[in-house]
Amino acid sequence: MRKGSLTQLPPFIQLIFVLCMVIVSAVVITAIGVVAALPFTGLEEVAGLLQGTGSIAFMKYLQVLQSFAIFIVPSVLAAWFFSEKPAQWLGFNDSKTTWIILSMATILAIQPFVSYIGMVNAQITLPDYLEALYRWMHQTEQSANEIIFRFLDTQNLSVILFNVFMIAILPALGEEMLFRGGLQPLIQKMVKNHHAAIWITAFLFSAMHMQFLTFAPRFILGGVLGYLLVYGGSIWYPIAAHFFNNLSSLVVFHYYRHTQPEVDPFDANMATPALAVAILSLIVAGGFLFLFWRWSDKHPTGP
Numbered sequence: 001m002r003k004g005s006l007t008q009l010p011p012f013i014q015l016i017f018v019l020c021m022v023i024v025s026a027v028v029i030t031a032i033g034v035v036a037a038l039p040f041t042g043l044e045e046v047a048g049l050l051q052g053t054g055s056i057a058f059m060k061y062l063q064v065l066q067s068f069a070i071f072i073v074p075s076v077l078a079a080w081f082f083s084e085k086p087a088q089w090l091g092f093n094d095s096k097t098t099w100i101i102l103s104m105a106t107i108l109a110i111q112p113f114v115s116y117i118g119m120v121n122a123q124i125t126l127p128d129y130l131e132a133l134y135r136w137m138h139q140t141e142q143s144a145n146e147i148i149f150r151f152l153d154t155q156n157l158s159v160i161l162f163n164v165f166m167i168a169i170l171p172a173l174g175e176e177m178l179f180r181g182g183l184q185p186l187i188q189k190m191v192k193n194h195h196a197a198i199w200i201t202a203f204l205f206s207a208m209h210m211q212f213l214t215f216a217p218r219f220i221l222g223g224v225l226g227y228l229l230v231y232g233g234s235i236w237y238p239i240a241a242h243f244f245n246n247l248s249s250l251v252v253f254h255y256y257r258h259t260q261p262e263v264d265p266f267d268a269n270m271a272t273p274a275l276a277v278a279i280l281s282l283i284v285a286g287g288f289l290f291l292f293w294r295w296s297d298k299h300p301t302g303p
Contacts, residue, residue, distance in 0.1 A: 003080055003081075003083075003084055003086065004080075004081070004082070004083055004084035005081060006081040006082055007082055007083060007084070009082070011186045011187075011189035011190045012190055014078070014082055014186050015183065015186045015187065015190070017078070017081075018074060018075075018078045018178075018182055018183065018186070021073075021074040021077055021078060022070055022178070025069050025070065025073045025077075026066065026069045026070045028069075029065065029068065029069035029073060030062070030065060030066060030069050033061075033062070033065040033069075034046060034062075037058070037061065041058055045058045049062070056150055056151065059147065059150075059151070060151060060162070060166060063151075063166055064166055064170065067166075067170040067171060067174050068170075068174070070174070070178075071171075071174030071175050071177060071178045072173065072174040072177060072178075074178060074182075075090060075174070075177035075178045075181060075182050076177075078182050079181075079182070089181075089185075090177055090181035090182065090235060091180065091181045091185075091229060091233075091234060091235030092181075092234070092235055092236070093233055093234040093235075093236075094234065095232070095234040095236035095237060099232055099292070099295070100236065100237065100240045102288055102291065102292070103228050103232070103237040103238070103240045103241040103244075104240055104241055104244040105288055106224060106228065106241060106285050106288040106289060106292075107221070107225075107241040107242075107244055107245045107285075108244065108248070109281055109284040109285040109288060110220070110221070110224055110281060110282065110285035111248070111281065112273040112277050112278050112280075112281035113220070113278045113279070113281040113282040113285070114217040114220050114221060115217070115272055115273055115278070116272060116273055116275065116277075116281075117216045117217045117220055117278075118214055118216065118217040118272075119272040120216070121213060121214060121215060121216040121217060122214070124213075137212045137213055138213065140210060140211065140212070141211050141212070141213040141214065144210075144211050145266045148266075149266070151163060151166075151167070152167070152250065152253050152254075153257065160250075160254070163250065164247065164250060167246055167249075167250060168243050168246040168247040168250060169243060171242065171246060172239050172240075172242035172243035172246060173239060173243075175205070175242065176225065176235055176238045176239045176242055177235070179204065179205045179225075180201065180225055180226060180229045180235055180238045181229075181235045183201050183204065184197050184198065184201040184226055184229065185197075187200050187201055194230050197226070198223055198226030198227060198230065199223055199226070201222065201226055202219050202220075202221075202222030202223040202225075202226055203219060203222075205218065205219075205222035205225075206218040206219040206222055221245065224241070224285065224289070225238035225241055225242060226238070227289050227292070228241055228289075228292065230296075231289065231292035231293045231295070231296040232292055232295075232296065233296055237292075252265060253265045
């Protein structure tokens with residue numbers, strides 16, 4: 001199919017098309033990647049992965065593979081089919097260094113508020129009749145944290161640099177291409193309101209991570225990233241903020257592993273800020289977003 005051949009499809013049909021491409025790409029590319037790795041790993045590695053005993057190297061390989069399969073490939077295909085200018089459709093417009101820095105400052109400023117919300121989120125309990133669901137959510141969260149811990153717990157510089165690529169660069173690029181570049185504008189065309197589109201996309205962004213005990217803080221971050229796109233007019237701003245957020249998490253992890261190895265860096269209650277600090281954090285981040293809004297109001301740009 002030629003570039004822009006599906007431009008005339010209604011936004012809802014385009015949205016369904018993107019979601020279907022995510023599923024198909026995830027299954028097909030992951031399957032191809034696993035088969036391609038078999039001559040080097042053998043069936044034992046795949047069997048070990050299914051049993052939860054796979055090697056770190058193979059799990060990282062799959063992590064990188066799935067970053068392309070779930071986020072980048074479907075986004076590129078959607079942009080190709082839905083626009084004669086695919087890069088512009090995804091929001092890859094010109095950006096300014098000053099506002100790139102302000103994007104990172106915004107995501108840094110919101111961190112105390114996000115940490116406080118994360119503490120509240122982690123303390124939520126469900127009714128007794130949902131105890132099985134609650135145990136499953138805890139187990140899912142714990143398993144995810146254990147895998148991430150195994151990924152990151154190293155002092156090897158080359159491995160740390162690869163982790164920066166895998167944890168900070170790829171997700172920042174791929175997830176923003178799919179959610180802010182692809183889904184959010186389509187949802188905005190459907191609901192005719194950019195605020196609603198931002199928070200619907202943030203909900204999908206948080207839900208796709210399948211970590212429900214940290215759903216709320218990720219939802220807040222998704223909303224901030226959405227506003228950076230709308231007010232900045234370029235996907236480079238949420239990409240920069242997303243990268244800085246993930247990179248900061250890596251730095252904090254290694255700081256605690258080096259200085260306080262007995263501390264669990266994933267503990268939601270660790271160094272939780274006071275409510276007053278969290279509110280101040282929200283005000284400062286809101287002020288930065290206000291600057292973005294004022295700038296975009298005077299210099300209208302965007303996809």
